Amino acid sequence: MKTTLTVLLIIQLYGLASCAIKQHYFINQMKTWDEARQYCRTNYHNLSTFINEIEKQQFLQDAVNQTSDAWIGLNKPSGTWKWTTGEVTTQISWDTGEPDNDFCAYLHKDSKKLHDRDCSNTQTFFCMKVTVNTVMVQQSESWEGALEYCRHHHDDLASLSSSRSMTDALSKITGAQTQYVWIGLRFLAGGWFWISGDDLILNVWSSAGPPQCPAQNQRCAALDKNTQTWTPRDCEEKLNFLCFK
Structure with missing residues (x-):
């Protein structure tokens, strides 16, 4: 049921107008x-x-x-x-x-x-x-919960697809109450993608590149505020998150 819900949510993202x-x-x-x-x-x-x-x-x-x-x-x-x-x-x-x-x-x-x-x-x-405003939400949610929160209260989970958006995110996560912070990066249908639809060009993974076949419970990406890199995490983990406003 969770996987089905995620797929439906992701499909609905495409075509949404951004407030950027x-x-x-x-x-x-x-x-x-x-x-x-x-x-x-x-x-x-x-x-x-x-x-x-x-x-x-x-x-x-x-x-x-x-x-x-x-x-x-x-x-x-x-x-x-x-x-x-x-x-x-x-x-x-x-x-x-x-x-x-x-x-x-x-x-x-x-x-x-x-x-x-x-x-x-x-x-x-x-x-x-x-130009977008990145908002640090000091509330712990699953990846899907963070997605729903951002879409309801702001615009979307933050897609850090450029060096500028990454720099902005790093300046915001210093106040996070969890080491890892959800971002809008998800593994589905055999590949990682930003929910904004942006190309996955920037590479800030904790490993040499994006995990090619992550474990079933490691298919949502978070930003590690200690290493300042992206890392795969369990989608059900309760973490703070970044929204685009």
């Missing part, structure tokens, strides 16, 4: 789509995304200084257009006659509509900074 605030920057450097994504992840948060109409309008406001066609965080890695933050797209403002048969998307400098292009082409791009 995004600020977009036009980067006047020529890079392939993959190079642009890596640059953004190193220096900002990610290539720019806008998953609903409100975010789209904010993005277009920030894009007023665009001087050339520019990559955004939208690609088609396996036949389906997805944002680099994990969401499957539902409505995309393609220009007339688009998309064609390529796999990466860019914003046309004149029409402000989306086109697709071969990902190996070089062009300018948009990066985004994502």
Whole structure:
């Protein structure tokens, strides 16, 4: 029953709007789509995304200084257009006659509509900074209990998918009453993933990398405030936790 509940909760997470605030920057450097994504992840948060109409309008406001066609965080890695933050797209403002048969998307400098292009082409791009507030909850819950609490009282369990969010989390957990603190990282269907849908790029595991086949009772991840690393824990363990607000 517990496993079924977890699966249902995880499925419901995808497509939820985040309260994160995004600020977009036009980067006047020529890079392939993959190079642009890596640059953004190193220096900002990610290539720019806008998953609903409100975010789209904010993005277009920030894009007023665009001087050339520019990559955004939208690609088609396996036949389906997805944002680099994990969401499957539902409505995309393609220009007339688009998309064609390529796999990466860019914003046309004149029409402000989306086109697709071969990902190996070089062009300018948009990066985004994502601002969220991390909240330390000094209440002990199971991983699922923490997830439910965060979703009810705040936004979600914290997904520490960037060095900036990790640094922010480390500054907050000093007041934790438990050594380990739940975060939004879960093993399910053969792999670890952030419940936000963000790619698992950052590696702060206590071992060399994510446990490939953790024991059945070690499939939820927590942040160890002593070693400042992620570690697999029993999902039923009662721990403090971090929420995104």
